Amino acid sequence: MTHIPGATAGDLQGKPTSASRTTLSHIMTANDTNLLGTVHGGVIMKLVDDAAGAVAGRHSGGAAVTASMDEMAFLAPVRVGDLVHVKAQCNWTGRSSMEIGVRVLAERWNESTPATQVGSAYLVFTAVDAEGKPRTVPPVVPETDQDKRRYQEAQIRRTHRLARRRAIMALREERAAQGFDED
């Protein structure tokens, strides 16, 4: 059974998921399009990073930087005139890092049709001090069953990220020991 965090870690009180959950909304204009006339993926990624950054800052109570962005999925094209909602929450916390989960929804700006999901992403933010060094974050306290599932899934992604990093580092060291000279 996976451990769900308690209320404290060291001196830091836990913070519930809802305390930092954030939605950023934006209407897409002609300035946001790619050469095909739909919205550029990079525009959506910027909004995702902005919303996740707000959550990381709110959860950690200070500065936090993007350490990685993974599993960015674009599920459907976003069009000019779409009102895009970027919903972000802190899924998981480590010592100084936080996984922020993001869902991107779009609806026509002037119609009352329901919004549909057009993207999702997971980002890792690291809380930093004034010198840019990692600092401890409060443990996130998942509240709902969905928050608890997201916490458990984030732990799986964390385990895989670390294992992949270790395996790649080991391969590089092995190749360096064999005399391969690569940048």
Ligand SMILES: CC(C)(COP(=O)(O)OP(=O)(O)OC[C@H]1O[C@@H](n2cnc3c(N)ncnc32)[C@H](O)[C@@H]1OP(=O)(O)O)[C@@H](O)C(=O)NCCC(=O)NCCS
């Ligand atoms: C992120 C950063 C602060 C990490 O610093 P570091 O000296 O490598 O620190 P550590 O190795 O101790 O890692 C600190 C935490 O970040 C996590 N982390 C670091 N790099 C990571 C990566 N690429 N992916 C996921 N997590 C990462 C670590 O797992 C660790 O988590 P934990 O404390 O919860 O266990 C540093 O690499 C940095 O400043 N990067 C640039 C960030 C930035 O400028 N982003 C905007 C891009 S324009």
